[in-house]
Amino acid sequence: xxLRKILSTSMKPLIMGHQNADPDAVCSMIAFSxxxxxxxxxxxSTLMADDLSRLSKQVLEIFELKDEI
Numbered sequence: 001x002x003l004r005k006i007l008s009t010s011m012k013p014l015i016m017g018h019q020n021a022d023p024d025a026v027c028s029m030i031a032f033s034x035x036x037x038x039x040x041x042x043x044x045s046t047l048m049a050d051d052l053s054r055l056s057k058q059v060l061e062i063f064e065l066k067d068e069i
Contacts, residue, residue, distance in 0.1 A: 007039045017049035026056045030068055
């Protein structure tokens with residue numbers, strides 16, 4: 001099964017980052033969520049990480065994305 005098929009049939013995927021998520025992990029989660037939404041506009045993804053690094057929090061604040069995770 002390819003990724004497009006998995007994403008098009010999933011209605012509520014949980015996209016998780018690692019503990020103390022760095023900007024690379026956070027931005028990857030956001031990018032994957034947006035990819036999912038472009039393939040499955042009717043679905044709703046949830047992004048989650050145990051906690052975020054200080055730098056990740058700053059990145060989310062600067063780009064006004066703090067409500068996404």
